[in-house]
Amino acid sequence: MPICSYLVTPTPGSMEQLSLKFHTIPECEVVPSTNKNLLLLLTETESDDHEKELQTTLKGIPEIECLALSFASNEELPK
Amino acid sequence: MRMTRREYMRNMALASASAAAASLVPGVLFAEEIEIFNQASVKWDKAPCRFCGVGCGLLIGVREGKAVAVKGDPESTVNHGLCCVKGYHSVMSIYGSDRLKHAYVRKNGKLEQVSVEEALDLVADKMKQTIAEHGKDSVSMYGSGQWTIPDGFVASKFMKGCIGTNNLEANARLCMASAVTGFMTSFGLDEPMGCYDDIEHSNVFVMWGNNMSEMHPVLFSRILNVRQRNPQAKIIDLSTRDTRTSKAADYHFLFTPQSDLAIANGICYEIVKNDWVNHEFVKKHTNFHSGKTQIGYGLEDKFAFTDKPEPMSFEQYKAFLEDYTPEKVEKISGVKADDIRFLAQVFADPKNKVSSFWCMGMNQHTRGTWINNLVYNIHLLLGKISTPGNNPFSLTGQPSACGTVREVGTLTHKLPHGEVSDPKAREMAAKIWNVPVERIDPKPSLHTVEMFRALDRGDLRFMWIQVTNPMVTMPKLNRYREATLKQDRFIVVSDIYQTPTTDIADVILPSAMWIEREGMYGNSERRTQHFNKMIDPPGEAISDTWQIIQVAKRLGFDKEFAYSDENHIEEIWAEYCQFHNSPKHAMAPYEVLKARPGVRWPFWNGKETRWRYNSADDPAAKKEGFDFYGKPEGRAWIWARPYEPPPENPDQDYPFWLNTGRVIEHWHSGSMTRRIPVLHQAVPEAYVEINPIDAKRMNIQNGELIEVTSRRGTIQIKTVINGRGRPPKGQVFIPFFDESYLINELTLDAFCPISKQPDYKKCAVKIIKIS
Numbered sequence: 001m002p003i004c005s006y007l008v009t010p011t012p013g014s015m016e017q018l019s020l021k022f023h024t025i026p027e028c029e030v031v032p033s034t035n036k037n038l039l040l041l042l043t044e045t046e047s048d049d050h051e052k053e054l055q056t057t058l059k060g061i062p063e064i065e066c067l068a069l070s071f072a073s074n075e076e077l078p079k
Numbered sequence: 080m081r082m083t084r085r086e087y088m089r090n091m092a093l094a095s096a097s098a099a100a101a102s103l104v105p106g107v108l109f110a111e112e113i114e115i116f117n118q119a120s121v122k123w124d125k126a127p128c129r130f131c132g133v134g135c136g137l138l139i140g141v142r143e144g145k146a147v148a149v150k151g152d153p154e155s156t157v158n159h160g161l162c163c164v165k166g167y168h169s170v171m172s173i174y175g176s177d178r179l180k181h182a183y184v185r186k187n188g189k190l191e192q193v194s195v196e197e198a199l200d201l202v203a204d205k206m207k208q209t210i211a212e213h214g215k216d217s218v219s220m221y222g223s224g225q226w227t228i229p230d231g232f233v234a235s236k237f238m239k240g241c242i243g244t245n246n247l248e249a250n251a252r253l254c255m256a257s258a259v260t261g262f263m264t265s266f267g268l269d270e271p272m273g274c275y276d277d278i279e280h281s282n283v284f285v286m287w288g289n290n291m292s293e294m295h296p297v298l299f300s301r302i303l304n305v306r307q308r309n310p311q312a313k314i315i316d317l318s319t320r321d322t323r324t325s326k327a328a329d330y331h332f333l334f335t336p337q338s339d340l341a342i343a344n345g346i347c348y349e350i351v352k353n354d355w356v357n358h359e360f361v362k363k364h365t366n367f368h369s370g371k372t373q374i375g376y377g378l379e380d381k382f383a384f385t386d387k388p389e390p391m392s393f394e395q396y397k398a399f400l401e402d403y404t405p406e407k408v409e410k411i412s413g414v415k416a417d418d419i420r421f422l423a424q425v426f427a428d429p430k431n432k433v434s435s436f437w438c439m440g441m442n443q444h445t446r447g448t449w450i451n452n453l454v455y456n457i458h459l460l461l462g463k464i465s466t467p468g469n470n471p472f473s474l475t476g477q478p479s480a481c482g483t484v485r486e487v488g489t490l491t492h493k494l495p496h497g498e499v500s501d502p503k504a505r506e507m508a509a510k511i512w513n514v515p516v517e518r519i520d521p522k523p524s525l526h527t528v529e530m531f532r533a534l535d536r537g538d539l540r541f542m543w544i545q546v547t548n549p550m551v552t553m554p555k556l557n558r559y560r561e562a563t564l565k566q567d568r569f570i571v572v573s574d575i576y577q578t579p580t581t582d583i584a585d586v587i588l589p590s591a592m593w594i595e596r597e598g599m600y601g602n603s604e605r606r607t608q609h610f611n612k613m614i615d616p617p618g619e620a621i622s623d624t625w626q627i628i629q630v631a632k633r634l635g636f637d638k639e640f641a642y643s644d645e646n647h648i649e650e651i652w653a654e655y656c657q658f659h660n661s662p663k664h665a666m667a668p669y670e671v672l673k674a675r676p677g678v679r680w681p682f683w684n685g686k687e688t689r690w691r692y693n694s695a696d697d698p699a700a701k702k703e704g705f706d707f708y709g710k711p712e713g714r715a716w717i718w719a720r721p722y723e724p725p726p727e728n729p730d731q732d733y734p735f736w737l738n739t740g741r742v743i744e745h746w747h748s749g750s751m752t753r754r755i756p757v758l759h760q761a762v763p764e765a766y767v768e769i770n771p772i773d774a775k776r777m778n779i780q781n782g783e784l785i786e787v788t789s790r791r792g793t794i795q796i797k798t799v800i801n802g803r804g805r806p807p808k809g810q811v812f813i814p815f816f817d818e819s820y821l822i823n824e825l826t827l828d829a830f831c832p833i834s835k836q837p838d839y840k841k842c843a844v845k846i847i848k849i850s
């Protein structure tokens with residue numbers, strides 16, 4: 001049950017377009033910044049395979065200039 | 080509706096990204112309010128960070144009885160709203176799915192759940208029985224620099240004032256003892272003269288074996304800010320390994336392990352030779368001493384050492400320094416003679432305000448006291464001390480190594496004020512604690528390494544361990560683990576998670592953690608920070624303070640521990656403050672601590688002190704200019720301390736140095752941070768860093784499993800080549816946060832004979848390619 005959050009930098013001028021694109025992906029929730037070229041992205045998937053699929057989708061989005069992972073949990077802990 | 084764990088994780092994920100954005104892009108605003116930060120139902124309260132000795136101020140968001148968010152406290156002058164990755168995720172360490180919620184007792188070799196009351200009865204009975212059979216000095220307590228101040232205070236009162244034994248130690252012996260003896264021998268009083276405000280006043284920052292960018296990241300970011308604003312500001316890194324700090328530094332000098340002693344003397348040689356000495360300051364405020372040499376390494380049981388200071392003249396000191404010409408130092412340290420001259424020039428340049436920083440590199444050192452003295456010498460010779468921007472600064476690793484272990488004095492030789500050997504200190508303690516003075520033993524007993532040796536020998540039969548994980552962190556671990564498992568040894572462990580230390584316990588007590596109880600920590604800059612109880616502890620967990628009080632009462636010390644359930648922290652604080660009721664060390668009253676994000680002592684006439692010994696700022700300094708009032712005549716001591724080699728050097732059989740330490744993501748033995756998903760996933764396991772030239776010569780690939788062996792143990796571990804750190808040729812580095820790779824089975828239990836602090840930074844190992 002992976003949950004991740006990212007800082008996303010859109011390519012110049014594509015902030016709005018990228019926000020709209022994330023809204024069409026059911027696993028994504030997005031919070032855009034009002035004063036900087038930056039978005040917060042929260043993703044939730046059902047399984048590791050599902051997560052891999054989402055990663056492939058994200059990699060294919062041309063408006064993403066930089067995707068920096070901030071948080072990741074799939075509850076796989078050492079104990 | 081109560082929040083599910085999944086909702087909690089979602090909130091933390093968003094809070095984490097938002098906090099990261101705020102620290103990377105100052106002033107960033109978001110279209111929607113980040114739900115968790117703005118909900119009216121979230122109540123915010125201040126607390127110091129649970130993790131390192133920087134002591135960042137945090138604001139903790141609590142909703143429905145659960146800590147759900149963290150942000151940096153903008154009111155705290157430590158961090159001005161910033162945190163590192165551990166701080167931002169700190170509350171998640173509370174909610175590991177395997178928190179200890181109940182007590183356990185070992186019956187027929189198996190741990191069985193019992194009520195906390197039953198476990199406390201057993202602890203008290205066992206203590207009573209052990210004392211009756213083997214005497215009061217057969218029982219001991221081993222705590223931590225993560226103890227809150229009240230935890231340490233009641234531990235000291237219980238062991239020293241009630242049981243009457245000095246068998247009380249804390250893991251700060253493993254990280255801070257050399258800093259203490261360094262301060263005591265040079266200044267007569269513990270803890271830094273300066274404070275973090277020095278950073279913004281300095282323009283030269285010298286890191287003495289201190290990977291500050293990972294170990295004290297928020298302070299390092301303050302230094303980077305200074306450099307960004309002032310292009311003349313310089314960071315100088317002196318280290319035995321290439322680290323993130325080295326990469327950020329303007330100058331980086333790699334030296335051979337242990338040779339910092341020679342480097343510091345070499346700098347002093349140049350200062351004296353070029354007559355850069357601040358003669359007026361030296362004449363008025365210092366004098367010179369030498370001590371014993373060839374002082375040993377404490378490798379044998381019952382090792383004893385007492386130094387013998389002898390006064391010396393400036394001319395004699397000058398003659399002593401003749402052994403440390405830059406050329407001679409180059410031979411010992413590998414640092415070029417011209418670089419030694421350069422370092423001396425940088426220190427001495429009147430335009431420069433210089434801060435020296437260090438932590439484990441200088442303290443975990445078989446000559447730890449000496450190297451502390453030698454760095455003070457540089458600052459004293461130049462008069463660059465106790466003034467804004469000019470200070471030597473010994474950083475701490477744990478959140479309350481200073482507040483609890485050093486100030487309350489939870490070490491064998493200490494009392495909350497002064498030492499057990501001092502009749503006046505014993506009288507004061509007896510009066511405040513309301514116990515007979517004869518009960519306080521005037522002789523210090525066992526320091527940490529010797530305590531575990533005594534357990535092995537059978538001199539000790541009972542040990543109560545709180546908030547620390549010695550079965551990961553003791554050097555030469557195999558011997559001391561076997562000691563705990565011997566027949567007739569009884570081990571009690573208070574903790575919040577199962578660890579290798581709870582694995583060897585006879586009784587496990589579940590502890591309330593950090594904001595699950597009220598308490599105070601004291602950070603590196605003499606700052607005491609109070610935090611409220613914000614949430615309930617899980618199950619039957621109770622605070623370490625209350626555990627000790629309950630056992631003390633069961634042993635008949637009701638009168639001494641007649642604190643109330645509701646206000647015991649406030650009552651303990653009031654009692655503790657009586658020990659420090661003077662301009663030298665007065666603590667802030669409870670209400671002041673509650674209201675502010677920390678107060679630096681001495682707190683006198685409503686004012687905190689930033690620069691001790693400086694008559695302009697320190698209420699206890701009475702002489703003109705400076706007054707080092709901890710020493711006779713108010714003079715600090717400049718020490719002639721030579722270079723002496725470490726006890727174990729690489730040789731034909733064990734040709735590599737082994738260095739151990741931490742990484743930014745993990746706190747100490749990892750029992751908390753490895754349960755924080757994002758930190759665990761960032762660095763899921765320990766590894767061995769190896770120099771690429773050594774790797775190539777031995778045909779070792781990145782990520783390959785290799786065997787690392789010392790004379791004491793062996794582990795198999797994966798390599799990292801050119802990772803975040805890079806050891807020089809002939810050295811390997813292994814972090815100690817991962818209980819699956821017990822690197823301390825390899826380390827040596829040699830220690831500084833004065834401080835008794837072990838050296839985790841250097842021993843000899845060999846490495847073998849497995850396949």
Ligand code: SF4
Pocket residue numbers: 128129130131132133134135158161162163164165166167295296297298
């Ligand atoms: S620097 Fe230390 S005190 Fe500050 S947030 Fe990080 S771990 Fe906590």
